[in-house]
Amino acid sequence: MDDSDMVVTTVDDALVRHDQVLVLVGSEVMLLSPVSSEIVRVCAGGLSVVEVGRHLLSVFGPPPDGNTVAHQVRSVVDALREVGVVKVTR
Amino acid sequence: MLFVSTRNSTWCELAERLLRPALAADGVEAWAIRVTSAGLEDENGARIDPDTEDLLRSLGGNPGGFRSRLLDHDTVDDVDLIITMTRAERDLVLASFPRALRRVFSLVEYVRLNELVEPMAPLREHPAMLATARAGIALTDADDILSPAGRDPKAYDAARTAISANVHLLAETWIAMAPARARQRDPLGAATMLDQGADAEEVALDAFGVAVDVRCTGDGGRALARALRVAWARCARVDGRSADLTVEAIVHDGRTKVRVARARGAIGGETTSEVMHSLARAITVRAIDERAGEAIMLHAAGLAMPDGRVVAFVAPSGTGKTTLARTVGRTYGYVSDETVVIALDGRVTAYPKPLSVITSDGHRKQQLAPDDENLVRATGDLRLARIVLLQRDPTVGSMPRVDDVPLLAGIAELAAQVSYLPRLAEPLRSIARAIERTGGLQRVTYAEASDLAQLVPTLAGGAA
Numbered sequence: 001m002d003d004s005d006m007v008v009t010t011v012d013d014a015l016v017r018h019d020q021v022l023v024l025v026g027s028e029v030m031l032l033s034p035v036s037s038e039i040v041r042v043c044a045g046g047l048s049v050v051e052v053g054r055h056l057l058s059v060f061g062p063p064p065d066g067n068t069v070a071h072q073v074r075s076v077v078d079a080l081r082e083v084g085v086v087k088v089t090r
Numbered sequence: 091m092l093f094v095s096t097r098n099s100t101w102c103e104l105a106e107r108l109l110r111p112a113l114a115a116d117g118v119e120a121w122a123i124r125v126t127s128a129g130l131e132d133e134n135g136a137r138i139d140p141d142t143e144d145l146l147r148s149l150g151g152n153p154g155g156f157r158s159r160l161l162d163h164d165t166v167d168d169v170d171l172i173i174t175m176t177r178a179e180r181d182l183v184l185a186s187f188p189r190a191l192r193r194v195f196s197l198v199e200y201v202r203l204n205e206l207v208e209p210m211a212p213l214r215e216h217p218a219m220l221a222t223a224r225a226g227i228a229l230t231d232a233d234d235i236l237s238p239a240g241r242d243p244k245a246y247d248a249a250r251t252a253i254s255a256n257v258h259l260l261a262e263t264w265i266a267m268a269p270a271r272a273r274q275r276d277p278l279g280a281a282t283m284l285d286q287g288a289d290a291e292e293v294a295l296d297a298f299g300v301a302v303d304v305r306c307t308g309d310g311g312r313a314l315a316r317a318l319r320v321a322w323a324r325c326a327r328v329d330g331r332s333a334d335l336t337v338e339a340i341v342h343d344g345r346t347k348v349r350v351a352r353a354r355g356a357i358g359g360e361t362t363s364e365v366m367h368s369l370a371r372a373i374t375v376r377a378i379d380e381r382a383g384e385a386i387m388l389h390a391a392g393l394a395m396p397d398g399r400v401v402a403f404v405a406p407s408g409t410g411k412t413t414l415a416r417t418v419g420r421t422y423g424y425v426s427d428e429t430v431v432i433a434l435d436g437r438v439t440a441y442p443k444p445l446s447v448i449t450s451d452g453h454r455k456q457q458l459a460p461d462d463e464n465l466v467r468a469t470g471d472l473r474l475a476r477i478v479l480l481q482r483d484p485t486v487g488s489m490p491r492v493d494d495v496p497l498l499a500g501i502a503e504l505a506a507q508v509s510y511l512p513r514l515a516e517p518l519r520s521i522a523r524a525i526e527r528t529g530g531l532q533r534v535t536y537a538e539a540s541d542l543a544q545l546v547p548t549l550a551g552g553a554a
Contacts, residue, residue: 015498015518022498027218027512028192029505031498083189084167 001074003050006089009043025084035076091171093127094161102127105253112261117355118268128161130182166190170214173197176234192221198233201256204263207407210374210428211509213267218506222406266368267375291315294327297377298431298439303333310341314362321457324442334380337372341365366457383513386432391415392425398470399550400438402430404507405480412445417539422546423468424460438472475550479533490536500531
């Protein structure tokens, strides 16, 4: 996944309460973590990988596990892509 | 549905080629349940393995036109159910395609879960419902159907028998719940043959607003109609509306005639009780199909206060809804033991169908008339007062525990028990509105169904 790749939310429906998002993808309903929820919200209109990283840094600060934001973004976006919550385009 | 094994060209292909004709023989057309297969380690386009071809021919299957294909993301996304032959293959599918979590099962696992849960819902929703019950069954190595390639000839026989038996159990389960439009044709011209001299009678029912005519034919047609009128008395349609859908049911004492009847799409069996059981599933599922997108249809038992406030007790099939309705329904109005239908404005349509109770031999469900069980009639303008997630725990004592459930986590849990959720306008918001309008979702943990009677007024949000 390159920095310039675009991340776009692809859910069929979403419900937002406080800092969490519940999404419907096909017939699957998934409750997302706060970081995933933020990605889904901010990528509704599409955002590049590097911009997603900047946004997460401004909201949550550096990842607590010592990883870089870039690593965290790729890891979470990959997991969200795997379950059909976002798509990543070049 | 998709069969997957390590190599498509050998093993799951056999299951695919056996299930297709088994479904076709019972009147389920290929478009209604599409059966395909793929391999985890195959080359696209490989021919069928020669040993498997021989095996398939010996079972009456047709190996013609087969070309293997490798399992990929598009294929996984395109199917509702994935069946593997072993648990190891199931886990391999999951490792590569995590999004298939609630859609992939080993063959024996799926058959056992079906027997345990007996879902009364559209087929497309079965995998998610069954996945929630996985902890309820224990599988051993003996439940994996290993590829016999390169093994003793006896291994072929054992595997062949296991696949054939389980595939036919799958077909048997699915027939009553296949989409109704798949059941209109009469390829054998059987209708005339079966109806000649038969006792044909129609029973007019109302399944939560859907007008259903059950056409009872065959040697036992009149007896079946009589039994239906008793068991389904509270669902009798008396307003003269014409039928939205017709279900044909046939009781014959000969297996051949039953097969012919099924081949033209009828619910057929050799005994009245056998057909009554299948009819309960067929009527419920086809009525759900008919109302898709119009209402929130919960897999729940419903009980009503005298003023019409309804508490919907949501629980997976096979986990106590009928026992609850049968027990507490002697005190509060019986709305349903299976499906609570809620309009988007909160009105509830009753579905006081017969109670499906497992017979003493433990093999088949008996349909008990609510009147014979002395269940209270649900009266007044029914409207939703509370949705409750039901959880049984024998250690909890005689006073059930009530806990509030956070909205989003609750909807995530509830979703597998809502039919046609994606077809609702604003699916998640519609469910959220129904929950928030009634004061939030609650979980009730209980030991015995009778303990719940004391809670109904409180759950309904007011005095008895």
